[in-house]
Amino acid sequence: xxxxSLFFSVLCxxxxxFLKDKxxxxxxxxxxxxxxxxxxxxxxxxxxxxxxxxxxxxxxWAQKGYISIREGKSTKKKEKSEKYGIWICRKTExxxxxxxxxxxxxxxxxxxGKNEVYSKNLPKDFxxxxxxxxxxxxxxxxxxxxxxxxxxxxxxFMVLICVTFGLAVADSSEAIAWENAIFxxxxxxxxxxxxxxxxxxxxxxxxxxxxxxEKMPHWIGLAVLTGLAWISTAMxxxxxxxxxxxxxxxxxxxxxxxxxxCGNLIHSTSYRKKMLGRLLGFREFIQNGKMPQxxxxxxxxxxxYYDVLPYAMATRx
Numbered sequence: 001x002x003x004x005s006l007f008f009s010v011l012c013x014x015x016x017x018f019l020k021d022k023x024x025x026x027x028x029x030x031x032x033x034x035x036x037x038x039x040x041x042x043x044x045x046x047x048x049x050x051x052x053x054x055x056x057x058x059x060x061w062a063q064k065g066y067i068s069i070r071e072g073k074s075t076k077k078k079e080k081s082e083k084y085g086i087w088i089c090r091k092t093e094x095x096x097x098x099x100x101x102x103x104x105x106x107x108x109x110x111x112x113g114k115n116e117v118y119s120k121n122l123p124k125d126f127x128x129x130x131x132x133x134x135x136x137x138x139x140x141x142x143x144x145x146x147x148x149x150x151x152x153x154x155x156x157f158m159v160l161i162c163v164t165f166g167l168a169v170a171d172s173s174e175a176i177a178w179e180n181a182i183f184x185x186x187x188x189x190x191x192x193x194x195x196x197x198x199x200x201x202x203x204x205x206x207x208x209x210x211x212x213x214e215k216m217p218h219w220i221g222l223a224v225l226t227g228l229a230w231i232s233t234a235m236x237x238x239x240x241x242x243x244x245x246x247x248x249x250x251x252x253x254x255x256x257x258x259x260x261x262c263g264n265l266i267h268s269t270s271y272r273k274k275m276l277g278r279l280l281g282f283r284e285f286i287q288n289g290k291m292p293q294x295x296x297x298x299x300x301x302x303x304x305y306y307d308v309l310p311y312a313m314a315t316r317x
Contacts, residue, residue, distance in 0.1 A: 001164050001165075001167040001168035001171055002164075002165075002168035002172075002243060002247060002248070002251050004160075004164040004168075005161060005164035005165040005168050005251050005254075005255060006250070006251055006254060008157060008160045008161045008164060008258070009161055009165075009251070009254035009255050009257070009258040010254060010258075011157075012157045012161065012258040012261065012262050012265070013254070013257055013258055013261055015153075015265060016261040016262070016264055016265055017261075022273070024268075024273050024276050024277045024280065025277045026277050026280045026281040026284065027277055027278055027281045028281050028285060029278050029279075029281045029282035029285060030282070030285055030293075030297060031282065031307070031308070032278075032279065032282050032308065032311045033275060033278050033279070036275070036279075037057065037060055037102075037310075038053070038056040038057060038059075038060045038310035038311045038313065038314040039053040039054050039056055039057050039060075039101070039102075039137060039314060040053075040137075040140065041279055041311050041314055041315055042056060042311075042313075042314030042315050043137065043141065043147075044147065044272055044275050044276055044279060045276065045279050045280070045283070045314075045315045046315075047147060047148075047268075047272075049134050049137055049138055051130055051134065052313070052314065053137070053314050054101070054105050054130060054133055054134065054137065055313075056310045056311075056313040056314035057102065057105060057310065058088060058109075058310075059306070059309050059310045059313065060310035061094075061106070062306075063303070063306045063307060063309075063310070065091060065092070066090075066091060066092055066093075066094055066106075067088055067089060067090055067091055068088075068089045068091055069086055069087070069088055069089070070086070070087050070089065071085070071086060071087070072085070072086075072087050073085070085118055085119045085120045086118075086119040087116055087117070087118055087119070088109060088116070088117050088119065089115060089116045090109075090110050090115040090116070094106050099136075099140065100136045100139075101133040101134075101136035101137040101139075101140065102133075104129060104132055104133040104136055105129070105130065105133045107129070108123065108125070108126050108129035108130060108133065109122070109123075109126070110123075111123045111125060111126070111129065144271060145271055146269050146271070147268065147269060147271070147272045148266045148267065148268060148269060148272070149266075149267055149268075149269050150265055150266060150267050151266060153265050154195075154199055154262045154263060154265045154266065157258070157262050157265065158192060158195045158199075158258075158259065158262050161191075161255050161258055161259070161262075162188040162189075162191050162192045162195070162255075163188065165184075165187070165188060165191065165251060165252070165255045166184040166185055166187055166188025166189075166191075167184060168184070168248075168251060169183055169184030169187055169188075169232070169233060169236050169248070170183070170184030170185065171184075171242070172184075172236050172242055172243065172248060173236065173242065180236045183232045183233070183235045183236050184232070184236070186228075186232045187229045187232035187233050187252075190225050190226075190228040190229035190232065191225075191229045191255060191256065191259055193225055194221075194222055194225035194226055194229065194256075194259055195259045195262060195263065197218065197221055197222060197225070198222060198259065198260060198262075198263040199262065199263040201218055201263065222260075226256055229252070229256070230252060233248060233249075233252045236248065237249070279315060282308075282311070282315075283311075283312075283315050283316075286308055286311075286312055
């Protein structure tokens, strides 16, 4: 069993270190892909969904003529002393081809029945409907438009690693097999929980942008679980082991490294790589484009700034 545990751990580590996604090729783009709105572009670039991606649809709709945006103060007396905010005014309904998450956000903005909404006084149920729109946006990236593949591989690997390592610990002594069996079970459980914590963190936000204070509980949790798994393993060392203790120690180290890396065994699909190359090239152009190029584009399209603004908001890093 220890041999199998070592094999699966090494194979998992090898796959993560040497079978990573190929480098995305950036292509020079002056405009974003025409079949993507700003929210979808932001999701592809970041690899996860945030409220900022959906909010970028507001200037996107304004440029399309569905709404208008103006600056002004609130009409409520108690809020008149505040600084200027933004008024979002409905001009026309979204087209029939609009997707579910677009309609959800659009209706959420004007759910109070009025044609104007103040940015600092949004409808009470706006946050709830925004969350629902996020779920609907996530559903857009399935099938051929899925962003990641191999989602089942980490689960398979960690089940194999945890089970084989736990059985190896349980079978490490013939004299006190029942005690070692308990330690093996608990070691495998702690190892599995630590992987779930790592896997969910990676799955829910591959481009993590939290500061170290927000990440700290996650890493403390991983450290505690790793320590518990090691205690369960160390209790079996030198207790009439059928193999040297250092083999058990190496197996534990490799299994925990695999546990840490296995959360990353989610690779970008060909669709995401293709669109990501175009979007990153576009973002690089609007960030570092030379003035003569921009002037030429502005001469051809005076609305260029407003066309790309929503995409710049959604894809900024």
